[in-house]
Amino acid sequence: MTAVNYLDGSGLRGALIMSAEYVQRHRADLNRINVFPVPDGDTGTNLALTVSSIADHLRRSTDTSVGIVAKAAAQAGIMGARGNCGMILSHFLLGMADAIGDRVRLTVAEFGQVLRSATEHVYRALEKPVEGTMITIMRAIADEAERLRDSDFVVLFERLLIKAREALANTPELLPQLKASGVVDAGAKGFVHILEGIAGYLAGDPLVALEEMPEFGAEPAVFAAAQAEYSAASEQYRFCTEALVRGSELPTQETVSAWLRERGDSLVVIRSNDLLKVHVHTDEPEAVFAYLRGFGELATKKAEDMQAQHAVAERAATGHMQLARRPISVVVDSACDLPDEIIRAHGMHLVPLNLIFEDRVMRDRLDISAEEFVEQLKTGAHPSTSQPAPAAFIEGFRRAAEEGESVVAVLLSSALSGTYASAQAALKHRAESDDVPIHLFDSKGGSLLQGLLALKASELGEMGWTPERIVAELERIRAQSGFFIVLDTFERALASGRVGRGKAWLGSLLDIKPVLDIDAAGKLVPIDKVRGRKNMMPLMLQVLERKVPRGAKKMRFGIMHIGAQEVLAPVTREIRARYGKDAEVVTMAGTPIFGTHAGEGAWGIAYLVED
Incomplete structure (x- = not known):
């Protein structure tokens, strides 16, 4: 095993991308054990969406300066952050970026100092830091990194992983909700998975899963999120509310926090340059959105009914089904033209159409961006287009079914493309074990007409509407849009x-x-x-x-x-x-x-x- 004595931008980029793969691998497990701060079964999904935003952004980067890559990761984290766990991770990355500054590469000793600064940044940023969560793991590895300042990065992360797992094992002793349910904290475990990905990447063996943490209790608490009590004592507010604002004259983090503090809890606010990201549990999501609109462009907004989420988890547990974290999961094809940040904010599942050049097929938005395509047009390129294959829809439906009790797919007009027919074919070839209902909606539109209908479907699903009621509402709205x-x-x-x-x-x-x-x-x-x-x-x-x-x-x-x-x-x-x-x-x-x-x-x- 080769020693790694410094960390540059390429190394940090590769490590963070691999850590995203590890989180994705364990998303369902994290959802199942999610009982704190509320048992809404969404920590795995929220953390996976946050790290995928970071990884997708970094994949387009070629910078070799660790400072530039750290800043890019922090900004991507803020834009893609979902839930408490995603917001806290983004604060950690922002603290890292600030501590790294303009340095091109880091030694192990310098990295230890960066971890300490990032951890202190998180503690300062949170309204009420709660031990037994992700922040406990952050503090534990910062302590260990300062002690191992003379090692190389491979050895350092091996030791950090050991220390992180020890801290994770102790989280039930710090939070009564965890001990009562027989689980470790989901956000903390997600952070350990991030460290697993980084350690595997640095050791040169990124595709081999590292040893799993044991579950607590005689058997894994498969439906801990469903079995945990959801009451006013644990959560007095109903809507998990998030928003991203862009503006040149944004208020301070403290100003926004003071206003939101009077209207909710589980509050996390991030202010960085021209971005303001907010997470709060409240009964007044529209008042929150109206307040934030006064500061700039409200790029994304989301309000999920946590009572509806927990009801889904209870039904899944009663029926001995795989835990679903939300009533409705939305699938949309890439003709929708919705910005990535909106798709991620609502957890939509995107199925790409195909762009066919002379000798290659490229997946829309995955292999080629809209901006890159325009450059191709300027050079005289004349590609053709093709709908997704049924297999692409089968995969999209599978991913959506992992998260939703039902699936609603909002698709490009059947009069313009074979996309809708391909989705119908996919339904005929689903495995018999796939028992999650899937409802197809022909948008009779494309571009942002289709996209806005998909956004509406997501919002209605987050409010607990049934799929039949959602489709009927989309039909009504489409008729006048x-x-x-x-x-x-x-x-x-x-x-x-x-x-x-x-x-x-x-x-x-x-x-x-x-x-x-x-x-x-x-x-x-x-x-x-x-x-x-x-x-x-x-x-x-x-x-x-x-x-x-x-x-x-x-x-x-x-x-x-x-x-x-x-x-x-x-x-x-x-x-x-x-x-x-x-x-x-x-x-x-x-x-x-x-x-x-x-x-x-x-x-x-x-x-x-x-x-």
Whole structure:
């Protein structure tokens, strides 16, 4: 085994990516033993979503400076943090990044100092640090790292892992809820899994699972989250509420904490540069969202009914089924154009469509981003598109079924793609043992119309709605909502066969920009045209005004673009000037699936009417 005497950016990146794999591997186990601070059975999922946000961001990085990688990991953690465990881990990474500063690499002695600073940062940041949780493991390894300042990193993490497991074994002695249920703390165990991944990576053997921690009691408490008492004594507030705000003039962490303290508990707040992330258990989630909107753009918001979550866990335990952590798990295909941060915030499961170049197939959003696709368009690339194979949906449904009592899939219009048919085929080939009900919903739309419907499905599921009721509500909303797009060029529409060569030539000659609508049947139809790029925005806003029903009050909007980011700010301003300064507007670079047919410079508006 080769000694590792320093840690640089490449090493930290690889270690954190591997740690995410370890957490993913143990997600279901962490959900089962989750009883603190409330038995809602979601710690494994929340921690897995947080570390996957970090890993996905780091995979796109090539920096070799440990300081740059640490800052990137901290920012990705804040954006993707879910639940108490994810927020605390993000604070730890933020403390690490601050302590590392601009250093290119770290020695073992320096790393020990960084761990101490990161741990102290977490203790200072938390309203009420509770021993027996993740923070106890952090403090234990910081103590051990300072004692082992003369070792190498491989030996250091072997010893840190031993110390972390000892501290984990003691967590039931520090928290009565854990001892009563016969389990260790789920968040603390998740942090140990992170250390396992790092230790395995540094030892050069990352794919071999390290020794498991023993469970406590005669048998593992498989349904500890369901069996633990959920009462006002353990949790007096109902909604697990989270939000991410972006802004240039955000308030201090202390200011936000003081306001939220009067309205809830389990409070964790992170403020870093232009990001503010909040986690709080409250009975007033809408009041929290309204307060945060006053400081900037509310990028994500979520309010989960913890009583509904615990009821699901109880039903699973009674039926001797695998523990589900939520009533509804949502599946959506990548044509939805929802930002990654919204997909992660609500725990949606994304099934990618395929982009076919001459000699290779690339999965939308996984193998190629919207921005990378636009660069390909500029070089003259002419790919085609294909729906996901049934096998991709089978895998997506399997992952969703691990977390939800039922699954709702919100899919690209069956009139535009074979995606819906592929999902139907997947249902016919599921294993007989797959007994989680799956409900398919044809959005009769695409892009952010489909995305906003998926977001609505997630929100209703978080409130405890049944899948049948959710699908009925989506049908009602879809009937009064829509999406339309303006093309800047005929080139891609011509290449895809959507427009004839004669019309394309005449349109280009006259500088005509066609406006296409997804109609009630989910088909793409021309509805208007405009001459010249400068006239595109006024016409699109006129179309929006014609389409939104008079008197509608509860609305949200989406703006997508294909290499036309310059339209986002002015169109957002106009929408809020016309429909209210707090109107929710989701913006996103359009999926390559749409970009392939719409071409560079196209952009569209989605509107969801919920009255």
